[in-house]
Amino acid sequence: MTGRMRRVAAGAAAMVALVLTGCASADGVAGQVGDAGYIAGDGFVTEFAPAERGAPAAFSGPLATGGEFDSASLDGVTLVNFWYAACPPCRVEAPVLAELHAEFGDRVDFLGVNVRDGAAQALAFEEQFGIDYPSILDDETAEAQLAFTGIVAPNAVPSTIVLDAEGRVAARVSGAVTDTSILSTLLREELER
Numbered sequence: 001m002t003g004r005m006r007r008v009a010a011g012a013a014a015m016v017a018l019v020l021t022g023c024a025s026a027d028g029v030a031g032q033v034g035d036a037g038y039i040a041g042d043g044f045v046t047e048f049a050p051a052e053r054g055a056p057a058a059f060s061g062p063l064a065t066g067g068e069f070d071s072a073s074l075d076g077v078t079l080v081n082f083w084y085a086a087c088p089p090c091r092v093e094a095p096v097l098a099e100l101h102a103e104f105g106d107r108v109d110f111l112g113v114n115v116r117d118g119a120a121q122a123l124a125f126e127e128q129f130g131i132d133y134p135s136i137l138d139d140e141t142a143e144a145q146l147a148f149t150g151i152v153a154p155n156a157v158p159s160t161i162v163l164d165a166e167g168r169v170a171a172r173v174s175g176a177v178t179d180t181s182i183l184s185t186l187l188r189e190e191l192e193r
Contacts, residue, residue, distance in 0.1 A: 045182055047171045050193070056167030057147035061136035064114065064122040069136050071147075071167065077190045078109040078163040079183065082145070082152055083135075084116035085125040089176035090158045094129035096177050097160075101133050103180070104187050111136065113144045115157055162186045164193065 060070040081097055083090040101110045112135030114122045122135055138144045145152065151169050152159045160183065162171040171186045 044174045045171060045186075046174070047186070048169055050164070050170075053164065053166075053168035053170065056163070057169070059136075059144040059147035061113075061138055061141060061143055064112075064119045064126070064135045064137055066119075069111070069134060074109050074111075074163070074167060076109060076165050077107070077187060078111060078167070079104075079187065080111050080113060080144075080148075080161045080163060082113045082115055082157050082159045084114055084157060085121045086116075087157050091129070092178060093158055093160075093176040094125070094131060096180055096183075098130040098132070100180050100183055100187070101131070103184070105133065107191060108187055109133075113138050115139060115142075115145060162190055164190050 056071070058071050060068060063069050079097075079100070081093075083094075097110075104110075110133035112122075112126075112131065112133065114135045114137050116139050117125070117137070118139070119137060122137060125131070126135065136144055148161065148169070151161060151172055156174055158176055160173045160177060161169050162183070164170040170190050173182060173186075177183055
């Protein structure tokens with residue numbers, strides 16, 4: 001076998017090994033979906049520079065507590081969290097979000113977007129975890145989810161976004177927020193702009 005043929009054979013063997021490793025691996029998005037019906041994010045943070053932010057998203061929907069919500073009522077920096085009651089990572093992050101609301105609720109609007117539940121389930125979850133801010137029930141129309149197409153994938157729950165004072169997406173956290181530090185920093189940055 002010539003030197004060139006050995007290199008080609010070695011390269012081909014390496015490619016086969018990579019393909020087989022990829023097929024056998026549970027890493028990555030394919031391994032995260034499973035029967036749960038959601039993609040468990042890894043807490044990855046994406047920030048958008050002010051010059052790169054798109055237009056504000058317009059959305060509305062019924063609130064779990066009754067009545068209607070309209071994004072036109074948002075006034076200033078806003079934290080929007082996509083969640084549902086049976087989502088294990090949502091349960092992990094709920095106390096963190098309640099703590100953030102206690103700290104920033106007088107300066108930042110907080111809004112939940114429940115992507116699957118009816119009012120009874122949503123309210124029971126909010127009571128259990130001490131969530132004092134409103135949530136839209138978005139399971140029937142997906143209007144809020146559609147408003148953030150390209151920013152939040154429909155099955156990427158939980159996801160949290162920070163809107164700047166103009167209603168534009170300033171940052172996104174994909175996956176459960178396990179402590180207050182990341183979102184505290186993002187919220188302070190937007191409040192100081």
